[in-house]
Amino acid sequence: MSDIRNHKCPGCGSPLRFEPETQMLVCDACGSHFDTGTVSEYDDATDGIDGEDESSWESYGGTPWSDGDVRVHICPSCGAEIVTEPTTAVTKCPYCDNVTVIEGSISGALRPDCVIPFRVSAEDAKRLMSEYCRKKPLLPRRFVEELHLEETQGLYIPFWLFDCSAEGRATYLAEKVRHWSDRNYNYTETTRYRVFRRGGMAFSKIPADGSRKADDTMMESIEPFDYSDLTEFGTGYLSGFVADKYDVSADESKVRADARVKRSIDAALLATVIGYSSVIPTGSSVKIRDGKVQYAMLPVWLLHYNYRGKRYTYAINGQTGRVVGKLPVSPGRAAAWFGGIYAAAAALIAAVLFLL
Amino acid sequence: MKLKFILPFAVLLSALLMLLPTSAYDSSLPRVVDKTRTLSEYEIGVLNDMSEDFRREYSMDCVIMLISSLGGKSAMAYADDAYDEGGYGMGSDNSGILILISVGDREVYISTCGKAIEKIDDYEIELILDDMMGSLSKSEWADAFSHGIFAAGEMIERQNSGGGSVSRDDSSSTGNRLLITFLAPAVIAGISVGVMYYMMNNARGKYSAADYAVRGSFALTGALDIFLSRHVSKTPRASESSGGGGGSSHTSSGGVSHGGGGRSF
Structure with missing residues (x-):
């Protein structure tokens, strides 16, 4: 007489049966045997692992601008709202190159918490762009000759910086394979394991740009920024530069931060599953806690160029000098x-x- | 006094002679054996000269044998036994080759022994047989033998000069070589230009937040590795043939190791 218990096989998911003779839990589907303690520990550890990921972020309050702090310029072409200090004139939209920019009143925009000041000068940016083009054998010669480097514009792009701690749990199906031979046969031994890992880590200032006009892929490509230069925002940093006002909220941006955290946790846990010939992830969940958000202005040089009817945009990290963008190819x-x-x-x- | 002086030299000379490989070469044995009596005296003379040249050049015996029938034996067994029982070979390992043509069975076989096994591998045996096939198909036996001796000499010459074995690529047809000459550069050029094209765009999204992980913050708080099952499969080993850089070998009925190969024509 055997008891039916409400445990599932870690190998195949079928119900397990308690076998009094061996005092073990037996899977009739795959023939595996487990001791009761191991199965209970596994069930506790993986409870709800296939459910939704969780993330808990504080809602961002922010500080409004004071009257007279800045001026706002609105591009009637792309809708960009460009913020400058009162003395800086904006002659051209940094996103679409439209030369008609009208002044508007600041509304709903929050004053940034922090800023990384420009370290790369306009001259450096032009030189870096020239160097980026120089080592490309497929680049049309005319493109380099006609590139208007002097139109490179320095822009503070709004970024949300996310701090959090995260805990992840993951299960894997792993195999160890061993080969040996005797006089007559070659042998292959395959041993299968169900593996579980749980771990946590902290993240600091994961950036996600808060501008719809700035291309997300391009903004991620110019990462990373060196946060040792991060300082409290002051309008003085805008002198000679322009800044964009965020139009993607922190709540909307955190989805991208969540996805990056989950991939990082998954990768870190997978790296601890060692000693196996193959490892297949079978489930994972991540809980993000203590999420904090900061609103920052990060420095970027932007250059737009129309070549043969196609528009090309290049971004240069205004702190590290990394140049990013797609160059045209000469057939x-x-x-x-x-x-x-x-x-x-x-x-x-x-x-x-x-x-x- | 004189004997005392000579004796050490005699002992030393005897020791040196003992260290030298024992030459099993018996020059009285016929190197061209024609049991069909179809080869002319002139042909036998030419083939004998070729065999003698082969022996001098490569320090290996060279025997050719033309027979009417294998008498129920396999070509391999017939050739190996004829070589062993005929007392052929040079040096302590009876190095040499025997080329057998059975007219009635229309089979040709090349048996190698001693150093010839190392010098002529299986693929090279096939190349020698290729060289002989034109004459064999026309029943020009003497011509076939001379092609075989000459080709075998070339293979050994190549090995001795450090050129290694003839690889399959070397002898691949001109068509294959032309195909490689046209296709491989297209693949190389395609990959090279593909890499250049890839370098034209470095805007690629970031999928991980690893750059922003707080250093040293990762902590593994739980780990379970549960044994599920063990499965052992076995497959029979392929029958082994001794290789060691030369041709594969087998053991004749006389217990002597031989290499070689043959085919019908």
Whole structure:
């Protein structure tokens, strides 16, 4: 007579049966045997692991601008609201290059908590952009000749910086494979394990841009910023530069931060599953706690260029100098390189095959 | 006094002679054995000269045998036994080759022994047989033998000069070589230009927040590794043939190790 218990097999998920003779839990589906303590510990550890991830962030209050702090310029073309200090004139929209910019009144915008000041000067930005173009063999020659580097604009882009701690749980199906031989046969032993890991880590200032006009992929590509330069915001940092006003709220941006935290936790837990020939993740969940948000202005040089009817945008990290953007490809140059490499490789291979 | 002086030299000379490999070469044995009596005297003379040249050049015996029938034996067994029982071979390991053509069975077989096993591998045996096939199909036996001896000499020459074995690529057809000459550069050029194209855009999103993890903050708070099952599978081992850099080998009925290969024509 055997008892039916409400435990599931860690291997296949089928119900387990308690076998009084062996005092173990038995899976009739896959034939596995487990001691009751191990199964109870596994059930406790993985309870709810296939449910929704959880994240808990404080709602961002922020500080409004004081009257007279800044001026707002609105681009009638793309809708960008550009913030400057009162003495800075805006002659062109930094996002779309529209030259008609009208003044407006500041509303609903929050004063940034912190800022990373520009370290890369306008001259440095032009030089870095030239260097970025220099080592590209497929770049059309005319593109470099006609590039108007002087139109590079320094812009403080609004970013939300997320601090949090996160705890993750994950399960895996892992295998150890061992080979050996005797006189007559080759043997392969495959041992399967159900693996569980739980761990936590803290994150500091995960950035997510708060501007719809700034391309998210491009803004992530110019990361990372060195936060040792992060300082309390003052309007003096806007002198000679312009700043964008956020139009993506912290609540909307945290979805991107959550996704990055989850991937990082998953990767960190997976790195602890060692000693196996193969490991397949089968489930995971992440709980994000103590989430705090800061509103920051981060420095970026932007350059727009229309080449053969297509618009190209380049971003340069105003602190580290990293240049990001897609360059046009010259079909003629690509064909010439293909032909040249083809001819050289064909000559070499023919020499090896037919002459040596 | 004189004997005292000579004796050490005699002992030393005897010791040196004992260290030298024992030469099993018996020059009185016929190297061209024609049991069909179809080869002309002139052909036998030429083949004998080729065999003698082969022996001098490579320090290996070279025997050719033309027979009417294998008498129910396999070509391999017939050739191996003929070599062993005929007392052929040079040096302590009876190095040499025997080329057998059975006219009635229309089979050809090359048996190698001693150093010839190392010098001529299985693939090279096939190349030698390839060289002989044109003459064999026309029943030009002497011509087939001369092609075989010459090709075997070339293989050994290549090994001795440090060129290694003939690889399959070396002898692949001109068509294959042309195909490689045209296709491989296209793949190389395609990959190279593909890398250049990839370098034209470095805007790629970040999927992880690893850059912003607080250093040293990761803590593993739970770990369970539960054994589920163990499965052992076994497959029979492929029958082994001794290789060691040369051709594969087998043991003849006389217990001597031979290499070689053959085919029908």
